[in-house]
Amino acid sequence: MATSWDKRSAKGLAKLQDELVRDQVQHVVGAFSPYWKARLAQLGTKPTAIDGAAALTKIPAVGERDVSPAGDPAGMAALVLQATEGGFALHAQGPTLRRALRLRATRRDAYRRLVERDTKPTTYVWSGLGFHYPLASTRGDLDAIARAGSRLWKVLGLTGDDALLSAWPAGSSTEHTALYYAALASGSPALFPGEQLRDVVAAARLAPPTVLAAPSARAAEVVASMASGGASLDRLRTVLLVGAASAAERAAVQEALGRAEVAVLGVHAPAGARVLWAECRQGGADAGLHTYPDLDLVQLVDAETGEARARDATDGGEVVLTQLGLRGTAMMRWRTGDLVDGGVDVTPCPGCGRRVPRLHGLRRGALVLMSDDGRALDLRSLAGALSGRSDLTDWRVVIRGRDRDGRGQVIVHLAAPGDAGEAVVGAAADIRALAGLLPTQLVAADNGLGDFGVDGSAYLALTPRILRRS
Numbered sequence: 001m002a003t004s005w006d007k008r009s010a011k012g013l014a015k016l017q018d019e020l021v022r023d024q025v026q027h028v029v030g031a032f033s034p035y036w037k038a039r040l041a042q043l044g045t046k047p048t049a050i051d052g053a054a055a056l057t058k059i060p061a062v063g064e065r066d067v068s069p070a071g072d073p074a075g076m077a078a079l080v081l082q083a084t085e086g087g088f089a090l091h092a093q094g095p096t097l098r099r100a101l102r103l104r105a106t107r108r109d110a111y112r113r114l115v116e117r118d119t120k121p122t123t124y125v126w127s128g129l130g131f132h133y134p135l136a137s138t139r140g141d142l143d144a145i146a147r148a149g150s151r152l153w154k155v156l157g158l159t160g161d162d163a164l165l166s167a168w169p170a171g172s173s174t175e176h177t178a179l180y181y182a183a184l185a186s187g188s189p190a191l192f193p194g195e196q197l198r199d200v201v202a203a204a205r206l207a208p209p210t211v212l213a214a215p216s217a218r219a220a221e222v223v224a225s226m227a228s229g230g231a232s233l234d235r236l237r238t239v240l241l242v243g244a245a246s247a248a249e250r251a252a253v254q255e256a257l258g259r260a261e262v263a264v265l266g267v268h269a270p271a272g273a274r275v276l277w278a279e280c281r282q283g284g285a286d287a288g289l290h291t292y293p294d295l296d297l298v299q300l301v302d303a304e305t306g307e308a309r310a311r312d313a314t315d316g317g318e319v320v321l322t323q324l325g326l327r328g329t330a331m332m333r334w335r336t337g338d339l340v341d342g343g344v345d346v347t348p349c350p351g352c353g354r355r356v357p358r359l360h361g362l363r364r365g366a367l368v369l370m371s372d373d374g375r376a377l378d379l380r381s382l383a384g385a386l387s388g389r390s391d392l393t394d395w396r397v398v399i400r401g402r403d404r405d406g407r408g409q410v411i412v413h414l415a416a417p418g419d420a421g422e423a424v425v426g427a428a429a430d431i432r433a434l435a436g437l438l439p440t441q442l443v444a445a446d447n448g449l450g451d452f453g454v455d456g457s458a459y460l461a462l463t464p465r466i467l468r469r470s
């Protein structure tokens with residue numbers, strides 16, 4: 001009997017992921033994704049050279065700006081797998097292929113359904129940080145998402161007896177789709193009234209939930225509105241904070257609930273992901289987000305340079321996802337913009353005992369800032385532009401609220417031993433080309449960064465060189 005998804009030894013897990021990476025690169029992504037076919041050729045490598053997770057780190061991680069530099073969502077179509085019937089026959093796994101060949105001879109329509117299950121994108125969600133783009137799934141992917149949903153319920157300690165009320169916007173998003181399929185796969189009644197408080201409260205009065213899911217930033221408000229709007233909270237035993245909740249958001253929900261026996265657990269899908277990771281009921285926030293090792297390979301890169309972190313590195317970094325066994329949009333070595341503390345934790349969970357990679361201290365989308373007019377400043381592109389300039393000996397990005405009206409400011413300090421003025425002009429040109437948007441201020445000094453007088457204790461270091469006022 002196959003080992004359960006959450007019980008493999010560290011060695012068994014590594015072996016499984018190596019096999020799945022090989023299959024994904026050689027028979028799925030490398031064979032059918034126009035972007036990755038061209039990119040691998042450009043890197044001078046072949047799908048067969050990627051024989052596991054370690055070899056995969058040699059492929060530079062990419063984000064949406066790498067695939068579609070102008071920020072045009074249509075450009076992301078280059079990632080979507082374009083399989084033909086011939087390609088299916090070449091790359092499908094043995095049992096599937098044998099079944100398909102049998103059907104082709106006898107039942108042409110059933111054969112077509114089987115091929116399309118793996119090759120035809122049928123469902124889309126919108127994702128992305130810098131700009132929004134559609135993420136395609138096949139019929140087969142939806143089965144995998146439903147399977148992950150059934151696991152999600154178990155990690156959260158929920159059963160078919162639980163009734164879900166979701167205050168997450170009821171649109172095409174990874175989060176909504178994952179919650180919808182999780183409830184469906186687990187046999188839980190579920191209501192999705194959308195994000196309007198009035199509608200959420202009305203739904204709660206109609207069918208008092210045992211589980212409430214809400215965006216982490218709004219969950220306290222949703223709970224308070226339910227209480228003041230006459231919805232009973234007596235049956236509620238779990239609140240799901242969707243989107244990597246902060247400690248303050250958790251505390252606010254606990255206070256609004258006023259009852260300690262309700263479990264407040266985080267669930268999160270990074271940008272580009274198709275499944276929701278969760279904190280386990282037994283371990284809570286301290287145990288971190290539990291991932292699905294047969295669906296996602298989680299690796300870390302240095303957020304400033306994009307360089308791969310060693311597998312056992314513990315100094316944090318940006319989360320990079322490679323989706324395993326999923327078709328549709330080929331998300332491989334995908335930069336999520338999420339930062340984590342420590343490394344990818346593969347020790348057994350101290351709470352639930354599951355042996356799956358876990359992530360701690362995740363900060364959602366920390367590397368992409370939105371301006372007031374909805375434009376994005378991607379700090380990864382900014383850091384890349386600065387790291388690439390030979391006239392700079394050091395640099396620093398400081399993110400803070402403007403004193404006058406609290407609006408965000410991004411200030412870049414440059415150490416330019418040569419001509420400081422020229423360095424500012426050159427850096428600005430590079431940043432505009434790579435990041436699309438200029439920071440609020442660029443300042444250079446010719447004798448190091450010391451003159452700028454930044455009090456490090458007042459800031460949270462997102463990376464060694466990117467500081468945010470805490």
Ligand SMILES: [Zn+2]
Pocket residue numbers: 279280282283287290349350351352353354
């Ligand atoms: Zn756990």
